[in-house]
Amino acid sequence: MSDDLQPLSPEEGVDRFLRHHRPSVRDTSFRNAKHRLSVFLEWCDERDIENLNTLDGRELADFVDWRRADVAPITLQKQLSSVRQALRWWADIEAVDEGVAEKLHAPDLPDGAQSKDVFLDAQRAKTALEYFDRHHYGSRDHALIALLWRTGMRRSAAQSIDVDDLEPDDHAVRVEHRPETGTTLKNGDDGNRWVYLGPKWFAVLTAYRDNPDRPRVTDDHGRQPLFTTQQGTRPTGDTIYKWVVRALHPCTYGECPHDETPRSCDARGSDGHPAQCPSARSPHAIRRGAITHHLNQETTPEIVSERMDVSLEVLYEHYDARTEREKMEVRRENLP
Template sequence: MSDDLEPMTPTEGVEAFLAHRKPSVAESTYYNNQTTLEQFTAWCSDNEIDNLNDLSGRDLALFVAHRREKVKPITLQKNLSAIREFLSWAADIEAVPEGLNEKVHAPVVPDGSESRSIKLERPRAEKILEYLDRYEYASRDHVIMAILWRTGMRLSALRSIDLDDLEGDQFAIYLKHRPETDTPLKNKDRSERWVFLGPEWYSVVSEYIKVNRIETTDDYGREPLLTTKQGRISGGSIRNTVYRCCQPCFVADCPHDRDPETCEAVGAASVPSKCPSTRSPHAIRRGAITGHLLEDVPPEIVSDRMDVSLDVLYQHYDARQPDEKMEQRRKFLEGF
């Protein structure tokens, strides 16, 4: 235990955190946090952890394993988000070591496990891209949103792109599995492929490289497309960009009648994912796949382009409504 920490029991810490949170979050968020953290304090009690100062990364790994046996991976990911927030707050009041929240590792969620109803709709995607085109042209945010929507690629694939992977003559990007240098692809070598971006969006990428890209290399000497001052962009930074750009108030008025001055999802200390109407990178992927299908792109082509099997595509990504599917079939059946 560090001499810099102040003793606090898990129950005392959770009660203080919830009291701190209650005025600033929606009622549903508060009660979800309360339920998750009560489960955490119960686990601490069962394992004779009576001082938050003593919590370690190993303890947190054991808690994650304990919860994994009881809930689905997607639920566990949401639960662990609340645990991370609690530990971050606890570090600020010197109840746990700094950075302990970063040792809470969630399991990988199965491909497509979110509800098929959760997707970025085409009209919203177009408004976001129109806004970025007008006010933040060729910014890193513009490139992130344009590539994700246009290609439907996974976050990990986007993060993996190097400058050498761009093919200007073909307006395309090559995705390569490079686990040895920290950019693996979901399906390993089977995920490697050329992805057509098109001249319009490729020009956005080209302008970003010329004007706004931070010139740097990553820890392995590679030249990433998407960079920060520290090197290759992290998955968390991409995710936060998506959450922020997909907030309705990014391009229009808030549909939840929230005050921007007090909303937890906007501002300098914001957590964009807390906006009820924002969307994740996975929701963009689902929206892009559904959009391709609605444009009559054959499912086999979509499968190859988006690196998803037909079975998984139909089960988890095809969010077309029954009447939309019927209308598409009708186009092919006219004259019969």
Template sequence: MSDELQPLAPEAAVDLYLDSRRDEVTSETLTSHKYRLKMFVEWCEENSITNINDLSGRDLHAYRVDRRDDGELKPVTLRGQLSTLRAFLRFCASVDAVPEGLASKVLLPTLSESDRASETKLDPERAEHILEYVSRYQYASRTHVVFALLWRTGIRTGSIRALDMGDFYPEEQALELVHRPETGTPLKNKQNAERMVALDGRLIRMLEEYIDGPRHDKTDEYDREPLVTTQQGRPAASTIRDTIYRITRPCTVGKECPHDRDPDDCPAMETRSSSRCPSSRSPHDIRSGAITAHLLEDVPVEIVSERCDVSRDVLDRHYDRRTEREKMEQRRDHLPTN
């Protein structure tokens, strides 16, 4: 142990770390870090480590192996826990509690393609956190409108572009999707995609405040009034995609970077480069997550199919991301019990 290090118990070190992050991250992120580091403190107690000055690379390897062999952690979850441990150890080095560079000895697991694929959809917990964040800090902004419409309704980005002011019916709590190829806003499935989409009260209020507030009062080149606008008029498809990639970066909504990147050096922080973040999600991922969330809530497949304008076959093959176990448990809920 270096003479320059100041003795510090694991639990006290975690308390200092959490206090140092209190003004930097959301309460949800702080709670997540507290839970993750609680596991590390318990491991230290079990292994008679009472002073983190004594931590070595071998200790960190042993902890990583123990967490990996727990049997219940997905690789992406383990990676997240170890990323938090790295951040904690970097803080400890800054207060002379562990040697500089110790954090780099925490090796992060490499994710397989199947691990990454299983995580491409946006899960409900993460979507709700994003909505909570934008509701608090960017309420009724264009970002809030775009993300909320995609998640709450499961419609496509092309449908958002196609909406005009006259397609919003607040009194009926609905949007009308209309195929208008002659004026630049076709729907993917043409006239078959035309439909009314029900909205809940939260969406109605937020859209009304967007219209009365930050919405730019613009017309497009065909003198139509888009519902969602930029300073130039109707947003390009790429603008909506960039909005989604940006708001789904964990660091954008107050979360710790799960990839152990420094925001100042991260290539995904460059203009129009948000998609380079491994954790960012595409509009298709949002749509898949929204459809899966509907199905997990036992919304009938036929209703999801009509609401989201997707055939049963395409829904099964490309959008339904429920696991086989989740499907089994839902079937069980509808079967008679003995």
């Protein structure tokens, strides 16, 4: 530790960084950074770290080991990037040693984890939805997976939906940016839209809405969220992530492909970490799979762009997971 460092507690360091960071980023990016650094503060509290000056490579390696037990590798990469950014800024204000940020190493990702290869396959989505349709019709998991697969919307959009946003005459759902009453969309007001579900999928949502097991909730703004928790609240983005990952575990609707049992599996049970399942699929993976499926079903990219609230450039770069042969088949069907 350098003698030139000025003492700074983790809490004050995070507050200072967030104040510096706030004017230069979008609301969503700021909230993500705030959440990721709250996890870092939790670790500092557990380790009794009261001064950022003491951070070194070995302690940062311990932080990585501590966090990797709870999240998927791609999520860990993103969380560490925010901490690394804060470490560089703390070095500039003489709170940590210069270069300590470069000692925060993220584990290598499995092949394809950063690419379009990680998506929910259409056949797997069909199998899961058929299971829920037969055994848990109108349950929370059924409604959530059906909505995300049918529409490809982001979890923030699903989180924002109220009971009153269901439009029965059109078998559609309204998605609106409402920051003044607690919910936001990634693209702000530009993300406002009506999304067509069709009678079959709309019926699943209304069955969930009317399910006696669904907690009836009115939030602090007088709104009635569609998706609710047993604690009587609107779910957070992290809660929706956990619901989706667990609902899409293969053993939820079939046999485990990894030769595990509920007792031996690290992803199941009250102490399990759902994201550790090798077959785990996140809401973003459903979105990528839904976009790919729409394209394979010959929905034009322009319509997919509007429906899923994604630019054509981003769609092609990050979401179109079709093989070259699948792309050819779609083109062939549209040739004269």
